[in-house]
Amino acid sequence: MALALAAPALAGGNLYTRAQQLFLDLGLPPWIFAILVAAVKVALILVFILLNVLFLIWLERKLGGHLQNRLGPVYTGPFGLLQTVADALKVLVKEDVIPAAADRWAFIVAPFIAFVPALMIWLVVPFGPGLQARDLSIGVLYVAALSGLIIPSLLTAGWSSGSKWSLLGAFRAGAQLISYEVPLLLAQLAVVVWAGSLSLNDIVRAQQQGTWFILLQPVGFIVYLIAAIAELNRTPFDLPEAESELVAGFNTEYSGFRFAIFFLTEYANLLTSSAIAATLFLGGWSGPWLPPFVWFLLKTYVFVFIAMWVRFTLPRLRVDQLMNFAWKLLLPVALLNVVVTGAIVAL
Amino acid sequence: MTTTLLVFLALAAVSLFAAWRVVTDPQIMHAGLWMGLSFVGVAGIFLLLTAEFLAGVQILIYVGAITTIILFGIMLSDIGEVKEEEPPLLSLPGRAKRPGTPVAVLAAGAFVLALILLYRDVAWTSLPAAGTLSTAPGAGTPAGGLWEGFSVKLIGQALFGEYALPAEAASVLLLAALLGALVLAAREEG
Numbered sequence: 001m002a003l004a005l006a007a008p009a010l011a012g013g014n015l016y017t018r019a020q021q022l023f024l025d026l027g028l029p030p031w032i033f034a035i036l037v038a039a040v041k042v043a044l045i046l047v048f049i050l051l052n053v054l055f056l057i058w059l060e061r062k063l064g065g066h067l068q069n070r071l072g073p074v075y076t077g078p079f080g081l082l083q084t085v086a087d088a089l090k091v092l093v094k095e096d097v098i099p100a101a102a103d104r105w106a107f108i109v110a111p112f113i114a115f116v117p118a119l120m121i122w123l124v125v126p127f128g129p130g131l132q133a134r135d136l137s138i139g140v141l142y143v144a145a146l147s148g149l150i151i152p153s154l155l156t157a158g159w160s161s162g163s164k165w166s167l168l169g170a171f172r173a174g175a176q177l178i179s180y181e182v183p184l185l186l187a188q189l190a191v192v193v194w195a196g197s198l199s200l201n202d203i204v205r206a207q208q209q210g211t212w213f214i215l216l217q218p219v220g221f222i223v224y225l226i227a228a229i230a231e232l233n234r235t236p237f238d239l240p241e242a243e244s245e246l247v248a249g250f251n252t253e254y255s256g257f258r259f260a261i262f263f264l265t266e267y268a269n270l271l272t273s274s275a276i277a278a279t280l281f282l283g284g285w286s287g288p289w290l291p292p293f294v295w296f297l298l299k300t301y302v303f304v305f306i307a308m309w310v311r312f313t314l315p316r317l318r319v320d321q322l323m324n325f326a327w328k329l330l331l332p333v334a335l336l337n338v339v340v341t342g343a344i345v346a347l
Numbered sequence: 348m349t350t351t352l353l354v355f356l357a358l359a360a361v362s363l364f365a366a367w368r369v370v371t372d373p374q375i376m377h378a379g380l381w382m383g384l385s386f387v388g389v390a391g392i393f394l395l396l397t398a399e400f401l402a403g404v405q406i407l408i409y410v411g412a413i414t415t416i417i418l419f420g421i422m423l424s425d426i427g428e429v430k431e432e433e434p435p436l437l438s439l440p441g442r443a444k445r446p447g448t449p450v451a452v453l454a455a456g457a458f459v460l461a462l463i464l465l466y467r468d469v470a471w472t473s474l475p476a477a478g479t480l481s482t483a484p485g486a487g488t489p490a491g492g493l494w495e496g497f498s499v500k501l502i503g504q505a506l507f508g509e510y511a512l513p514a515e516a517a518s519v520l521l522l523a524a525l526l527g528a529l530v531l532a533a534r535e536e537g
Contacts, residue, residue, distance in 0.1 A: 031350070106380065137499055141403040148411030152383055155418045159376060167422070174419050178412075198499060 041133040045122045053267040057084045060267075060308055067312040091263075094256035101162030102253065110160060111254070111261035114153035117146040118268045125275050126201050128285040128292035139200040140192055143276055144185055147231070150269070151177045154240070157262070158250035169249025172319070173240035177231060179326040184227035186334035190220040190341040191280045200276075204284035214281040219337045221281045223330060228273040229307055230326070232266070236314040239322060274303035355395055362388030376421050383414040400499045 016037075023033040058073065058081060065072025073080025098107055124139045126132040136142050151174055158170020191213050192198055195206040207213055214221045230237035241249030251262050278284060278299035285292035287299075317325070365385035372378045386409040393402035506514045 103374075103376070106377065109380070136399065138399045138403045141400065141407065145403045145406035145411060148407055148415075151411065151415045152380075152418055155415065155422065156376075156380060159418070159422050171419075171422065174415065178415065 054084045056267045064312040091260045096256040103160040106160035110157035114150045114265045117149040135201045140198045161253035165247045165252040180227045180230035183330040183334040187220040187224035207283040208286040212283040223334045235311045274300045277303045358391040379418045386410045
């Protein structure tokens, strides 16, 4: 956390200009400085995501335990806080099994097709004023494009495993993610229309000047919430990994390090969806008294909490319910929301 | 040799190699994945030309949607590997060829010709101010600001202003294709 809090100084403050001056005084070409700054930014983002994922996995178990009248992890460290560390160590020392029936090449590549874009999204997430690796003018589109890459990854993983559980899980994941991506993007589109910009930073500033978009876009917010939980393959939408029928879905054959990559991606995506929701609907880093970065984290964890609460409360849907809900209810509502928003903005 | 040129060459090499593998890989699922990589390379070239919006759309639609649909289709249809006795579409001269090869070569040639004509015809607009674009030879990392965000606005204004009618016609065409696919699929089920 201390690392992330030190970032504003790196991003735009005195330290940045002083370091730049130092480099120029040393007679080094400016591109070395540019590469170093980029590397520092990427490292900070990576540390932020990994620390949060470690915490998220623990939180999921602890919160899930207490929501279901259990205790969750208690033995490893205070409040079981070191449970994730123990799990990570266990997973990393396991044998790396590649099934004989697997398509080796695709099996190895598949986890990374999901993992790399999941990290790349954080390039545009605004942690605070000036605390953003890069304010892309196509921010929302960039996020949408990269988060869509999880679908080919899951399909590749399920197909290359050479197992019927994996294949069926991949089919379900593909159908579900394609279906729920449409209302998800439409909900984001309504926010973009209202803010008049695709840049995430501009969207936060628009909410700073007006009100939070959750008040102006209540329908869009609910659509986003439901579609995002479905995109994350979480209960009640966890049909791709329904353990009672599919063993573990697309990642049945994955073990050790490769499984850890999928697991890490899943929680990184939970964090990403929450951060994007906080940015689009809850005013991002803006807020009184507390530092912006703290506001950003608090708002992000509101969504994390909702997603976990839903997961440990609701039962799993059936496949037909899932599809009917997406195409016959969620999509028309999201479309109507965009049309109404457009009409209001035009007037 | 500038950095921009180096990056362009790397991206072009990746795109071309992937495209070559698409048509030569006997495992059809691998061919689909290579196609996705080729699209990513092209998106990188768009980024290099500061057409961020186009790059984003390229990833969203071509990699996220079209590649996905193709992989989905391959998984459903159980084609697997292209059989040995069937010669590849593109093969070295002197070896067995498919009957469809001349058609493929003609179609590809016509497409290249159309692209060249288009390239010669279009009046390429110059930059708003000299030095703001990172692709200019010798320019370092892009400073951001002036040029960034320009292309989204321009494309939006063009699509919903001057070219509103063609854009709408294209969307109606897509809608018709969608409904047509639906009708065909429903009929097959009986």
